[in-house]
Amino acid sequence: xxxxxxxxxxxxxxxxxxxxxxxxxxxxxxxxxxxxxxxxxxxxxxxxxxxxxxxxxxxxxxxxxxxxxxxxxxxxxxxxxxxxxxxxxxxxxxxxxxxxxxxxxxxxxxxxxxxxxxxxxxxxxxxxxxxxxxxxxxxxxxxxxxxxxxxxxxxxxxxxxxxxxxxxxxxxxxxxxxxxxxxxxxxxxxxxxxxxxxxxxxxxxxxxxxxxxxxxxxxxxxxxxxxxxxxxxxxxxxxxxxxxxxxxxxxxxxxxxxxxxxxxxxxxxxxxxxxxxxxxxxxxxxxxxxxxxxxxxxxxxxxxxxxxxxxxxxxxxxxxxxxxxxxxxxxxxxxxxxxxxxxxxxxxxxxxxxxxxxxxxxxxxxxxxxxxxxxxxxxxxxxxxxxxxxxxxxxxxxxxxxxxxxxxxxxxxxxxxxxxxxxxxxxxxxxxxxxxxxxxxxxxxxxxxxxxxxxxxxxxxxxxxxxxxxxxxxxxxxxxxxxxxxxxxxxxxxxxxxxxxxxxxxxxxxxxxxxxxxxxxxxxxxxxxxxxxxxxxxxxxxxxxxxxxxxxxxxxxxxxxxxxxxxxxxxxxxxxxxxxxxxxxxxxx
Numbered sequence: 001x002x003x004x005x006x007x008x009x010x011x012x013x014x015x016x017x018x019x020x021x022x023x024x025x026x027x028x029x030x031x032x033x034x035x036x037x038x039x040x041x042x043x044x045x046x047x048x049x050x051x052x053x054x055x056x057x058x059x060x061x062x063x064x065x066x067x068x069x070x071x072x073x074x075x076x077x078x079x080x081x082x083x084x085x086x087x088x089x090x091x092x093x094x095x096x097x098x099x100x101x102x103x104x105x106x107x108x109x110x111x112x113x114x115x116x117x118x119x120x121x122x123x124x125x126x127x128x129x130x131x132x133x134x135x136x137x138x139x140x141x142x143x144x145x146x147x148x149x150x151x152x153x154x155x156x157x158x159x160x161x162x163x164x165x166x167x168x169x170x171x172x173x174x175x176x177x178x179x180x181x182x183x184x185x186x187x188x189x190x191x192x193x194x195x196x197x198x199x200x201x202x203x204x205x206x207x208x209x210x211x212x213x214x215x216x217x218x219x220x221x222x223x224x225x226x227x228x229x230x231x232x233x234x235x236x237x238x239x240x241x242x243x244x245x246x247x248x249x250x251x252x253x254x255x256x257x258x259x260x261x262x263x264x265x266x267x268x269x270x271x272x273x274x275x276x277x278x279x280x281x282x283x284x285x286x287x288x289x290x291x292x293x294x295x296x297x298x299x300x301x302x303x304x305x306x307x308x309x310x311x312x313x314x315x316x317x318x319x320x321x322x323x324x325x326x327x328x329x330x331x332x333x334x335x336x337x338x339x340x341x342x343x344x345x346x347x348x349x350x351x352x353x354x355x356x357x358x359x360x361x362x363x364x365x366x367x368x369x370x371x372x373x374x375x376x377x378x379x380x381x382x383x384x385x386x387x388x389x390x391x392x393x394x395x396x397x398x399x400x401x402x403x404x405x406x407x408x409x410x411x412x413x414x415x416x417x418x419x420x421x422x423x424x425x426x427x428x429x430x431x432x433x434x435x436x437x438x439x440x441x442x443x444x445x446x447x448x449x450x451x452x453x454x455x456x457x458x459x460x461x462x463x464x465x466x467x468x469x470x471x472x473x474x475x476x477x478x479x480x481x482x483x484x485x486x487x488x489x490x491x492x493x494x495x496x497x498x499x500x501x502x503x504x505x506x507x508x509x510x511x512x513x514x515x516x517x518x519x520x521x522x523x524x525x526x527x528x529x530x531x532x533x534x535x536x537x538x539x540x541x542x543x544x545x546x547x548x549x550x551x552x553x554x555x556x557x558x559x560x561x562x563x564x565x566x567x568x569x570x571x572x573x574x575x576x577x578x579x580x581x582x583x584x585x586x587x588x589x
Contacts, residue, residue, distance in 0.1 A: 040146050040149035041101060041102070041104040041146065041149040041150055042101075042102055043142075043146075044101060044139070044142050044143055044146050045098045045099075045101035045102040046098070047139055047142060048094050048097060048098045048101055048112055048116075048139060048143075049094070049095060049098035051091075051094055051116070051135060051136065051139050052090075052091045052092065052093070052094030052095040052097075052098065053091065053095070054091070054132060054135060055087050055088065055090050055091030055094060055119060055132070056087075056088055056091035056092065058087055058091075058123065058126075058129055058132050059087040059088035059091065059126075060088070086118075086122050086126075087119065087122050087123060087126055090115050090118065090119045090122065093111075093115050094112065094115055094116075096239060097111055097112045097115065098112075101150070103152055103329055104149060104150050104151055104152040104326065104329075105150065105152045105329060106150050106151065106152060106153060108150070109143060109147060109150040112143060113140060113143055113144075116136045116137075116139055116140050116143075117136075117140065119132070119133075119136045120133045120136050120137060123136065151326060151327045152326060152327060152328065152329035153327060153328055153329065161241055163238070165234065165237055165238060165241070166234055166235070166237075166238040169230060169231075169233075169234035170234070173201065173227060173230050173231065173234075174198065174201055174202065176201075176227075176230075177197070177198075177200070177201025177204065177227050178194065178197040178198045178201050179197075180197075180201075180223050180227075181196070181197035181200055181201065182194055182197040184219070184220060184223060187217045187219055187220030187223065188220050201227060204224070204227045204228065204231065251279065251282065252281060252282050252283050256282075256283045257277075257283070259283070259285065259291070260276065260277065260281075260283045260285075260291045260293065261277055263285075263289065263290065263291045263308060263309055264276050264277060264291065264308050264457060265457055266457075266458070267290075267308050267309050267310065267457075267458060268308050268455075268456065268457030268458055268459070269456070269457065269458045269459040270305060270306075270338070270456065270459060271358070271456055271459075271461065271463040271498040271500070272304060272305040272336055272424070273305075273308060273455075273456060273457050273459075274426075274454040274455055274456070274457075274463075274465070275293070275304050275305070275423070275424055275425070275426070276291070276293035276304055276305070276308060277293075278422070278423070278426060278432075280295055280422050280423055280570075280573070281293040281294065281295060281304065282294055282295065282296070284320075284321050284324055286307065286309065286313055286316060286317040286320050286321075287316075287320070288309065288310060288312070288313030288316050288317060289309050289310050289313060290307040290308060290309025290310065290313045290314070290316075290317035291307065291308050291309060292307045292308075292317065292321045293305075293308075294321075295423055295570045296330060297565075297566035297567075297569045297570050298562075298566060298569075299329065299330055299331055299562070300330060300331045300332075300333055300562055300563050300565075300566035301321075301325045301328070301330040301331070301332050301333070302333050302334075302335055302423070302563070302566050302567055302570050303321065303332065303333065303334045303335065304335060304336070304423065304424060305334070305335065305336050305337055305338075306318075306334065306337045306338065306341050307321065314341055314344050315344035315347060315348070318334070318341070318344050318345055318347075318348045318350075319344075319347070319348040322348045322349065322350065322555065325555070331554070331555050331556065331559050331562060331563060332350070332554070332555050333552065333553065333554040333555070333559075333563035333566065333567065334350070334552070334553045334554075335423075335424065335552055335567055336355075336356070336424060336501065336550045336551075336552070337550065337551050337552075337553055338548065338549075338550065338551070339548075339549050339551065342551060342553070345551075345553040349555065350553040350554060350555055351553065351554055351555075351556070351559075351560070352551050352552070352553050353514075353516060353551060353552045353553075353554075353560070354549050354550070354551050355503065355504065355550060355551060355552045356501040356502060356503045356504060356549075356550040357501065357502050357547040357548060357549055357550065358498065358499075358500065358501045358502075358547065358548040358549075358550055359498070359499035359500065359501075359502060359540040359541075359543070359545035359546075359547060360461070360496050360497070360498050360499070360545050360546045360547075360548060361486065361496060361497040361498075361499065361543050361544070361545050361546075362495070362496055362546060363462075363486060363489055363490045363494055363495060363496055363497055364495055366486055366490065366497075368483070372544065375542075376479070376483055379476050379479055379480050379483060380480065380483060380484075382476070383441075383474070383476075383480050386443070386474070387443055387444070388441060388442070388443045388448070388474060388477075388480070389441075389442055389443075390439060390440070390441050390442075390480060390481060390484030391439065391440050391442055392437060392438075392439050392488055393437060393438045393439070393440065394437050395434065395435050395436055395437050396434050396435060397433065397434045397436075397438060399430075401438075402430050402433060402434065404447050405428075405433070405438065405440075405447065405450055406428065406430075407447075408447055408448075408449065408450060408468055408469065408470055409428040409466070409468050411470055411471060412468040412469060412470070412471075415471045419572070419573065420573055421571050421572065421573055422570065422571060422572070422573030423567075423570040423571050423573070424570075424571055425465065425466075425571070426452075426454070426465040426466060427466075427573065428466060428468075433452055433466070436452045436453055436454055436465075437452065437453045438450050438451070438452045438453070439451055439452075439453070439481065439484060439485055439488065441469075441473070441477050441480060441481050441484075443474075447470075448469060448470050448473040448474065448477050449467075449468065449469035449470065449473055449477050449478060449481050450466070450467075450468060450469075450481075451464045451465075451466065451467045451468075451481060451482075451485065452464060452465050452466050453465075453485075456498070460493070460494055460495045460496070461494060461495060461496040461497065461498055462485070462489040462492075462494040462496070462497045462498070463497070463498035463500070464485070464498075464499075464500070467481075469481075478539070479542070482499075482543065485497065486543075499540045499543065499545060500540075501550055502536055502537040502540055502547075503536075516560075552564075552567075
């Protein structure tokens with residue numbers, strides 16, 4: 001395999017995909033037929049939304065006089081008045097439930113069904129509005145026929161907490177309201193006994209019905225409003241808890257980790273395979289023997305790279321993980337995947353976006369001899385004359401060495417005004433670092449820089465994780481470090497050396513690239529002043545690497561900002577938005 005020349009441009013999609021990618025039919029023999037009835041859930045959600053609008057409109061418009069004359073013989077005016085108010089409340093409830101139906105929530109399906117069932121007699125009682133009742137009945141039929149499309153579970157502890165809060169608020173408010181109306185009857189235009197106080201509180205809490213008598217003092221008005229406020233807060237909190245996705249509360253178990261480690265060791269063949277075993281991951285296992293390492297951030301499940309497992313299980317694993325995410329009300333995303341699996345991602349209904357290029361040095365053809373290596377030949381000699389050496393420290397590392405590496409790492413973090421990253425990178429942790437070889441650049445007792453090596457398992461490739469240096473290290477220290485790493489890796493029989501990704505490099509540089517990639521290129525140009533993307537890319541380009549494209553795949557055209565934000569948070573190593581914002585200010589992990 002021949003290395004590229006230093007001035008060779010990064011490959012674009014047109015060059016890489018010169019051969020036709022596999023069609024969806026190519027996967028039909030080895031992949032279960034994709035079942036993704038998105039619109040089977042979204043169409044009912046749209047209909048429910050408009051039904052909510054119909055309910056509200058029906059509640060605020062007067063009933064037909066002919067129908068009212070007939071209803072006057074059957075129902076009292078108060079019942080019709082409460083019916084109109086309840087219809088309006090149900091309308092607003094349906095508007096809120098439609099959003100959760102769009103997300104295919106099982107709880108929303110059940111609550112919507114119950115709301116529509118209640119709305120049928122309400123429409124008939126408030127004005128004999130049989131048209132609205134028929135619409136509600138039709139939507140109920142549609143929901144029942146499409147019930148299997150609503151697969152997204154809610155978080156079970158949150159459901160219990162929402163129900164408990166609602167029950168507690170209901171009981172407490174009944175006691176509070178009943179006692180208040182009974183004891184504060186002089187604040188209202190009529191006196192309340194215990195039964196009427198209880199009935200009034202019940203109507204105000206459940207239906208937001210107006211008080212039977214008007215408050216005659218400010219204190220009475222405040223008391224009535226407090227019942228509405230408690231009811232509104234209680235129902236809002238319960239609705240929020242009901243709609244929450246399944247939360248990622250527990251880390252992977254020891255059994256899950258051991259199973260994942262076994263699969264990765266047997267099938268891992270990328271530079272990212274090691275990241276699948278970092279302690280910030282959870283695991284999903286396919287029936288075909290693959291594992292997906294992922295982290296949940298909000299409503300997004302971010303997978304680290306492609307599924308790891310048998311080659312013939314890739315497409316089934318991608319589809320299976322996508323369906324698993326849908327069942328938990330998560331939006332799936334695969335971060336830093338390779339182009340050979342893009343067809344399988346697209347077959348699972350995922351969008352694709354090129355986000356980086358990975359730099360790989362071909363050690364079989366690597367040499368500092370000749371014209372192309374003249375800039376490197378003088379570096380080792382210069383360092384040798386000044387007493388600076390590169391030394392490989394085999395695992396396990398000593399506590400003394402780890403303490404020195406910690407000093408370098410802490411100084412590097414301060415200089416970079418940043419914090420430890422996670423997810424797609426390791427972080428400085430003595431327990432993680434101890435079991436991997438480290439190459440250092442040393443001068444006497446001083447360590448100027450270091451990089452640790454991590455396994456690629458079934459790929460005969462050497463790669464690094466952490467790469468850190470002191471601020472005042474000698475010039476060309478990092479070049480010397482990598483030249484030494486290349487020589488060490490080559491002497492151990494490795495075929496290639498992975499320098500890691502260059503974010504956004506080579507993305508959207510050509511007119512034929514997708515519009516979104518060209519937009520990323522504009523962001524790349526503007527953000528370079530803050531993150532020095534171009535400096536990182538130029539450093540790697542010195543070593544004449546082969547560039548491999550890396551992609552992000554995600555579910556739904558409108559989900560890219562949500563998935564991108566989740567990846568940023570996952571990579572930041574912070575658990576919440578507050579921690580993430582604080583990390584941008586330079587706080588340590």
